[in-house]
Amino acid sequence: MFSSLRSRLWLSYALLISVSIGVVAVTLLVAFLRNPLVYRSGLPLLREAMNAAQPRVERALAQGMAAVEKELQTESQRTGLRYLLVAPPAKLLYDSGKGNEGGISLIALRRLMVKENEILSGLFRDQAGTRWLYLVHHFPEGTALVIAMPTRQLPLNTLIRNEMVMPVMLAGLCGLGLSVVLAFSMGAWITRPLQKMQKEALQLADGKAVQVSEEGPLEVRNLAHTLNEMMRKVQASQRAQRDFIANVSHDLKTPLTAVQGFAQAILDGTAQSPEALKDAALVIYNEASRMYRLVLDLLTLARFETGTADLVFEKVDVQELLRETVRRFSPQAQKAGIYLQLSVSPLPVLIADGERLMQALSNLLDNALKYTPSGGTVWVRGMVEGEHLLLEVQDTGKGIPLEEQERIFERFYRGNRSRSQNGEQSSGLGLPIVREIVHAHGGEVRVSSEPGKGSRFTLVLPLYRSDIH
Secondary structure: OOOOHHHHHHHHHHHHHHHHHHHHHHHHHHHHHHOOHHHHHHHHHHHHHHHHHHHHHHHHHOOOHHHHHHHHHHHHHHHOOEEEEEEOOOEEEEEOOEOOEOOOOHHHHHHHOOOOOOOEEEEEEOOOOOEEEEEEEEOOOOOEEEEEEEEOOOOHHHHHHHHOHHHHHHHHHHHHHHHHHHHHHHHHHHHHHHHHHHHHHHHHHOOOOOOOOOOOOHHHHHHHHHHHHHHHHHHHHHHHHHHHHHHHHHHHHHHHHHHHHHHHHHHHOOOOOHHHHHHHHHHHHHHHHHHHHHHHHHHHHHHHHHOOOOOOOEEEEHHHHHHHHHHHHHHHHHHHOOEEEEEEOOOOEEEEOHHHHHHHHHHHHHHHHHOOOOOOEEEEEEEEEOOEEEEEEEEOOOOOOHHHHOOOOOOOOOOOHHHOOOOOOOOOOHHHHHHHHHHHOOOEEEEEEEOOOEEEEEEEEEOOOOEOO
16 A cells, blocks of 8 residues: 555655654643643632731731631631641641541641741642642741642543643644645655656666666665666676677687688698798797687686686795896897886885786786887886885887877777887787786776877885885
């Protein structure tokens, strides 16, 4: 019955108003029971009688009990109230209602004498069961003048019917009516953007590229924003998947075509001479090696992205790691006519996977040499900055445009083909692998490049697992 958000809002408002009215009704009932109307209206009458009798009784006390009794009897006849004179600790000296009213118990008398020199009021019950509203005045010599009037306890149903039911019922009806109006208006305000969001989400489910409207209350806007972010990521993932399939197909098609062509030449007898057979075998070997490297890169990247890559963390001499990496690429740099320089300051022993770090540096050096013209320079640096170890590879190549810097870490993204000096294109997996390796070590990769002035890639690795010596 209350499955919709609007009906639940209405129910919650109705319950809230009902509980509030119930609390107010109980509070009023307790207040009336603790301070009834008769009590509130009788005190002024008792105060007026006390103000008139107190000075007379005080003068009569100096003349004796006979004068006091005469004065109190006169006042009782005049006002119709009950006058009592009590001496400490709880001795009844005079009672104008004696014989006509119930007697006063010892407990009631003691209650009347609890506090001296103060005017007290309250209720007591006589031995006949009648409830009396009283006012007390204590004289300096210790006696107390008590003036009392009978009260009648109103039945609970009468009290409720006369003073509570109608106001509470009217307030309840007004509150329920207001809650219904508020519930429907609030429900429409909240559910309208949700209903619109539902229709747009159904269009998204059908494959339509729509933007969910971010409107309504804050929580609804946050939900719409989350849906839009989710859809953007899903669309980016789908686009990356399509690009991945297309790129892999393209990168495998070219070497496979070469392998198939030269293998066909061998089978057809087109390549018969030893030189021709050797050239064909060399092409097949190179293209097979290229496919093998591509598959290895894909597997490496897949393992990092799924968190299944095996990393062996141990103490790594970073200086020796940089020297060995530079040593491996020195022949390639000399062949290309590029100056390869190493600059390191005293470095800590890093807790890391040395083979993976060398793989990341090798990918960066390979790109730097590939995109740096002959006569250029490639620097490899290592330094400590605060709590981080910085490993840099900088070149004097043509640089990377700003719009491409945001995409170079995407899989299979190759950028501008004209940047390569020999026309050779990488698989587009080197930099993504570098990023995954550095992330696995808790670090990040920074890129600084300007067209015409070269590029600088920096691996920022934390030192919190290092022993500096």
